[in-house]
Amino acid sequence: MDRDRRRQQYEQATQWPMIGLAVLFVVAYAWRVLGVGLPGWVETTLGLVTVAVWPVFLADYLVRLVLAERRWRFVRTNWVDGVAVLLPLLRPLRIISLVRVARVIDRRLATDLHGRVAGYVTVSASLVVFMAALAVLDAERGAPDANITDFGDAVWWAITTISTVGYGDRYPVTGEGRVVAVLLMLAGIALLGVVTAAVASWFVDRVSDARDGESDDLRAEVRELAAEVRALRAELPGRDLTPGR
Amino acid sequence: MDRDRRRQQYEQATQWPMIGLAVLFVVAYAWRVLGVGLPGWVETTLGLVTVAVWPVFLADYLVRLVLAERRWRFVRTNWVDGVAVLLPLLRPLRIISLVRVARVIDRRLATDLHGRVAGYVTVSASLVVFMAALAVLDAERGAPDANITDFGDAVWWAITTISTVGYGDRYPVTGEGRVVAVLLMLAGIALLGVVTAAVASWFVDRVSDARDGESDDLRAEVRELAAEVRALRAELPGRDLTPGR
Amino acid sequence: MDRDRRRQQYEQATQWPMIGLAVLFVVAYAWRVLGVGLPGWVETTLGLVTVAVWPVFLADYLVRLVLAERRWRFVRTNWVDGVAVLLPLLRPLRIISLVRVARVIDRRLATDLHGRVAGYVTVSASLVVFMAALAVLDAERGAPDANITDFGDAVWWAITTISTVGYGDRYPVTGEGRVVAVLLMLAGIALLGVVTAAVASWFVDRVSDARDGESDDLRAEVRELAAEVRALRAELPGRDLTPGR
Amino acid sequence: MDRDRRRQQYEQATQWPMIGLAVLFVVAYAWRVLGVGLPGWVETTLGLVTVAVWPVFLADYLVRLVLAERRWRFVRTNWVDGVAVLLPLLRPLRIISLVRVARVIDRRLATDLHGRVAGYVTVSASLVVFMAALAVLDAERGAPDANITDFGDAVWWAITTISTVGYGDRYPVTGEGRVVAVLLMLAGIALLGVVTAAVASWFVDRVSDARDGESDDLRAEVRELAAEVRALRAELPGRDLTPGR
Structure with missing residues (x-):
C-alpha cells in the first residue's frame, strides 16, 4: 500500500518528462528517416538521441516495477509500457497516457x-x-x-x-x-x-x-x-x- | 428545453429540403463524373451545384448546433451530419435520415x-x-x-x-x-x-x-x-x- | 392459426421433394459447367433442367407466403428461401433445411x-x-x-x-x-x-x-x-x- | 463414472509421452523440410519418424474414446485431438495441453x-x-x-x-x-x-x-x-x- 503510493507519486512526477521524451524520440526518428541530404553530424546526433532514449525508458519501467506492490499485476496492467520498452517502434504509445490526462480534465470521459x-x-x-x-x-x-x-x-x-x-x-x-x-x-x-x-x-x-x-x-x-x-x-x-x- | 424544442421544429421543417439537396448533390456529382463529352457549360453548372451545396450544409449544421441545448452532446449524437459537412463524399449519408422517416411510418421498425x-x-x-x-x-x-x-x-x-x-x-x-x-x-x-x-x-x-x-x-x-x-x-x-x- | 397449420402441413409434405429438386439443380448445373465435350443434346437438357427448376421454387415460395398467417413475418424468417428464389446460385441453400431434419433426429442438437x-x-x-x-x-x-x-x-x-x-x-x-x-x-x-x-x-x-x-x-x-x-x-x-x- | 476415472488415469499417465511424441514429430518434420543436402539415410529416418507417429496418435485417441463414458461428448470436447489425428499439420497442437499443465501450476491462470x-x-x-x-x-x-x-x-x-x-x-x-x-x-x-x-x-x-x-x-x-x-x-x-x- 505504502509502496504503491510512492509509485503513484513517482509516476505523477515523471509523467510529463516521459511524454516529452517520447515526443523527442518520434521527432528525432522521423527527422532522421524523412530528412534527405542531412549533414552527417545532424544524422549522427539524431541517431544518438533515438538510441539514448532507450535506457531512460528501461530505467523508468524498472523503477515503477520495483515500487509496485504486486509486480505481476503491474506487468499485466501496464503491458503497453512494457512493450514500449522492448519495441522502439511502439515507444510513442507512451503518449497515450495523455488520454488519461484528458480524462482527468474532462469529467464526461471518465464515465x-x-x-x-x-x-x-x-x-x-x-x-x-x-x-x-x-x-x-x-x-x-x-x-x-x-x-x-x-x-x-x-x-x-x-x-x-x-x-x-x-x-x-x-x-x-x-x-x-x-x-x-x-x-x-x-x-x-x-x-x-x-x-x-x-x-x-x-x-x-x-x-x-x-x-x-x-x-x-x-x-x-x-x-x-x-x-x-x-x-x-x-x-x-x-x-x-x-x-x- | 425550450431551445431544444425550437431545434426540433427547425429540423422537421428542413428535413425534406436537406434530403433534396443531398440527392441533388449526388445527381450533379455523378453526372459530372460519368457524363463523357458533356458540353462545357453543363460541366461548369454541375461543378457549381456540387460546390454551392456545401455552404448550405454548413449553415444548416451550425444553426442546429447553436439551437442545441447541450452542444457537445449534439456534436456526438449527430456526428454523421458533422462528417457530411467536412467530407463531400459522405454528404449523401444525409439521406439515411430517411430511415428515421421510415421508422415513423412502420411501427415495427421502431422497436x-x-x-x-x-x-x-x-x-x-x-x-x-x-x-x-x-x-x-x-x-x-x-x-x-x-x-x-x-x-x-x-x-x-x-x-x-x-x-x-x-x-x-x-x-x-x-x-x-x-x-x-x-x-x-x-x-x-x-x-x-x-x-x-x-x-x-x-x-x-x-x-x-x-x-x-x-x-x-x-x-x-x-x-x-x-x-x-x-x-x-x-x-x-x-x-x-x-x-x- | 388455422392457415399457419395448413402451411406447416404443406411444408412437411413438400420438404423432401424440394430438397430433391435443389440437389437435382446442383447436379445438373455442375455437370453442365464441369462436363467438357458433352454432346449437344445433353448440354441442352441440363440447361433446361436448371431453368425449369426456377418456376417450381417460385410457386412453392408463393404458396407458402399465401398460406402464412403473418406475411411480413414469413418473409423475414424465411429470407433464405426468398433469396434462393431470386438467386439461382443460392438455390442449394434449400438443402440447409436438412439441418432442421437432423435436429429432429438428434435431440441434443435441438438445445x-x-x-x-x-x-x-x-x-x-x-x-x-x-x-x-x-x-x-x-x-x-x-x-x-x-x-x-x-x-x-x-x-x-x-x-x-x-x-x-x-x-x-x-x-x-x-x-x-x-x-x-x-x-x-x-x-x-x-x-x-x-x-x-x-x-x-x-x-x-x-x-x-x-x-x-x-x-x-x-x-x-x-x-x-x-x-x-x-x-x-x-x-x-x-x-x-x-x-x- | 468408473470408466471415466480410468480414462483420466490413462490420460495422466500418457500426457507427457504424447507431448514428447508431438515435439519429436515437429522436430523430425522441420529437420526433413529445412535440412538441405541431408544424407539419404537421415532423410529416410526422419520421414519414417513422421509417419510412425501417426498410428500412435490414432491408437491413443481410440483408447480414450473407448474409455470415455459419453463418447459423443468426448469427441466434441476433445475435437482438437481428433483433428490432430486426421491432419498431421495440426499434430503439434497436442502441445497446447501444456497450457493445461501451466494452469495447474499457476493458480491465477485457473480463474x-x-x-x-x-x-x-x-x-x-x-x-x-x-x-x-x-x-x-x-x-x-x-x-x-x-x-x-x-x-x-x-x-x-x-x-x-x-x-x-x-x-x-x-x-x-x-x-x-x-x-x-x-x-x-x-x-x-x-x-x-x-x-x-x-x-x-x-x-x-x-x-x-x-x-x-x-x-x-x-x-x-x-x-x-x-x-x-x-x-x-x-x-x-x-x-x-x-x-x-
Whole structure:
C-alpha cells in the first residue's frame, strides 16, 4: 500500500518528462528517416538521441516495477509500457497516457467507456501507422528490389496492411520490413477486434436496457412485499411502540 | 428545453429540403463524373451545384448546433451530419435520415433494433460504395499509370476494398484516390464491426432468454412469499378490517 | 392459426421433394459447367433442367407466403428461401433445411445453439463456395483475358475471397464473375460475423455463469426470508390449522 | 463414472509421452523440410519418424474414446485431438495441453478466462503458422512456377494469410500448398473471431459491473425486508423462545 503510493507519486512526477521524451524520440526518428541530404553530424546526433532514449525508458519501467506492490499485476496492467520498452517502434504509445490526462480534465470521459475506447483506438492506430511507415521506409529504402520508396507509399502500405485489405501493390521485401508488417497485422487484428467489441457491447447494452425493466419489476414486487410486512407489523395486537431497527 | 424544442421544429421543417439537396448533390456529382463529352457549360453548372451545396450544409449544421441545448452532446449524437459537412463524399449519408422517416411510418421498425441496424448498414454501405467509386474515378482518370479507368472498375474496386478482400487487381495511384481508399477501409472496418456486433447481440439475446427463465423463477418465489405474508396477516387474531395500504 | 397449420402441413409434405429438386439443380448445373465435350443434346437438357427448376421454387415460395398467417413475418424468417428464389446460385441453400431434419433426429442438437450454428455455417459456407466456383468458372471461361480457367482455380479463388484474404493471383474480369464475387464477399463478411459472434456469445456465457452465482445468492436469501415468515406464522398465538393457500 | 476415472488415469499417465511424441514429430518434420543436402539415410529416418507417429496418435485417441463414458461428448470436447489425428499439420497442437499443465501450476491462470484464452491463442497461432510454413515449403519447393521457395518466404506468406491481409506477393500454386492455405485461412477466421470475442466479452463485463450495482441494491432491499420480518417476530405477544429454524 505504502509502496504503491510512492509509485503513484513517482509516476505523477515523471509523467510529463516521459511524454516529452517520447515526443523527442518520434521527432528525432522521423527527422532522421524523412530528412534527405542531412549533414552527417545532424544524422549522427539524431541517431544518438533515438538510441539514448532507450535506457531512460528501461530505467523508468524498472523503477515503477520495483515500487509496485504486486509486480505481476503491474506487468499485466501496464503491458503497453512494457512493450514500449522492448519495441522502439511502439515507444510513442507512451503518449497515450495523455488520454488519461484528458480524462482527468474532462469529467464526461471518465464515465464514458465507449468514448474513451474510441479515443484510445484513434490515437494509437494513428501513431502505429505513422511509426510503422517510418520504420518500413527506413528498412526498405536501401533494398534493390523494394517497392516502398517514399513516405507517401509507406503510409499507404501501412494503412492497407492495418486494415487487412492488403492490395499487394506495395509490400516489404526485407526482413526488417516484414517484421514491421507482422506487428502491423497484429495491430490490425486487435483494431478490428476492439472496434467490433465496442459496437457489440453498445448493442448488448441497448438490449440489456430492455431487460433492466424486468429487474425493476422484481424490485417493485419486493418493495410491495416489504410494505405488506410493515402493515402487518403495524396491525399486531401486542405491539409496543419502539421501532424494530 | 425550450431551445431544444425550437431545434426540433427547425429540423422537421428542413428535413425534406436537406434530403433534396443531398440527392441533388449526388445527381450533379455523378453526372459530372460519368457524363463523357458533356458540353462545357453543363460541366461548369454541375461543378457549381456540387460546390454551392456545401455552404448550405454548413449553415444548416451550425444553426442546429447553436439551437442545441447541450452542444457537445449534439456534436456526438449527430456526428454523421458533422462528417457530411467536412467530407463531400459522405454528404449523401444525409439521406439515411430517411430511415428515421421510415421508422415513423412502420411501427415495427421502431422497436426492432436489429432490423433497423440492417437497414442503416445496407443503405449507408451502398451509398459509400457508390460515392467512393465516383470519387476514385474522378481522381484516377487523369493519372497516366492508373488502372481504375471506368465506372465498372471503380465500383468493383470499391467493393473489394470495403470488404477488406483487396485483390490488388485495381488500386488507386493518386493521392486523392488513396484518401478515398483510406475512408473506404475505415468504412469497411466499421461495416465488419457492425455486422458482427448485430449477430453477436442476437446470439447473446437468445442465450439470455434462457437465463430470463431463472429471473422469472426468482419472481415467482417472491410472489409466493408475498402470498404467505398476506395469509399470515389474514390469520392475525387482533386484525382490523382496513387494508394496510 | 388455422392457415399457419395448413402451411406447416404443406411444408412437411413438400420438404423432401424440394430438397430433391435443389440437389437435382446442383447436379445438373455442375455437370453442365464441369462436363467438357458433352454432346449437344445433353448440354441442352441440363440447361433446361436448371431453368425449369426456377418456376417450381417460385410457386412453392408463393404458396407458402399465401398460406402464412403473418406475411411480413414469413418473409423475414424465411429470407433464405426468398433469396434462393431470386438467386439461382443460392438455390442449394434449400438443402440447409436438412439441418432442421437432423435436429429432429438428434435431440441434443435441438438445445445446443452453438452446435447448430456451427452446422449451419459449415454446410452453407461449403455450398456457397462450391456454387460460386461453378458460377465464376461458367462466367470467366469464355473471356479472353480470364485467369480463372479450371475448376481447381475457381474453388481456390472462391475460398480466398470468402475468407477476405484476397491474394489477387486469381480474380474475375467479367461482369458476371464480379457479381458472383460481390455475393461471395457479402457471404464472407457474414461468415466472419457469425463465427465471431458464436465465440463471443460462448465467452459471455462463461462469464455470466460466474454472475449467476450472485443471482443464486439472491434466491437463497429470498428463500431464507420465506422460511422466516413461515416460522413466524407457525408461532402465532391465535393461529388456526387451515393452510393460508 | 468408473470408466471415466480410468480414462483420466490413462490420460495422466500418457500426457507427457504424447507431448514428447508431438515435439519429436515437429522436430523430425522441420529437420526433413529445412535440412538441405541431408544424407539419404537421415532423410529416410526422419520421414519414417513422421509417419510412425501417426498410428500412435490414432491408437491413443481410440483408447480414450473407448474409455470415455459419453463418447459423443468426448469427441466434441476433445475435437482438437481428433483433428490432430486426421491432419498431421495440426499434430503439434497436442502441445497446447501444456497450457493445461501451466494452469495447474499457476493458480491465477485457473480463474482468469481472458488470460488463459490469450495463452491458447498465442501458442496455437504460432504453432499453426510454423507448421503451415513448413508444409507449404515442402509442397511448393518442387513446383516449377512456385514463388514460395525458402523458409523466410513461407513464414511471411503464412502470416499474411492467417491475418487475412493476403498481399499476393507470395501464394501457393500446387494443390497441397492450396490445401495448407485453406486451413490457414480457417485458422485466421477463427483467430479474428476469438480475439474479437475476448475483447467484446471484456467490454460487456465492464458494462455489467455497473449493472451489478443494481443487483446489489435488490439484495440490500431483500435483506432489509428480512430484518423487518425478524423484528416483527421478536415483537410477537405469544412468542415462545425456540428459534424458527
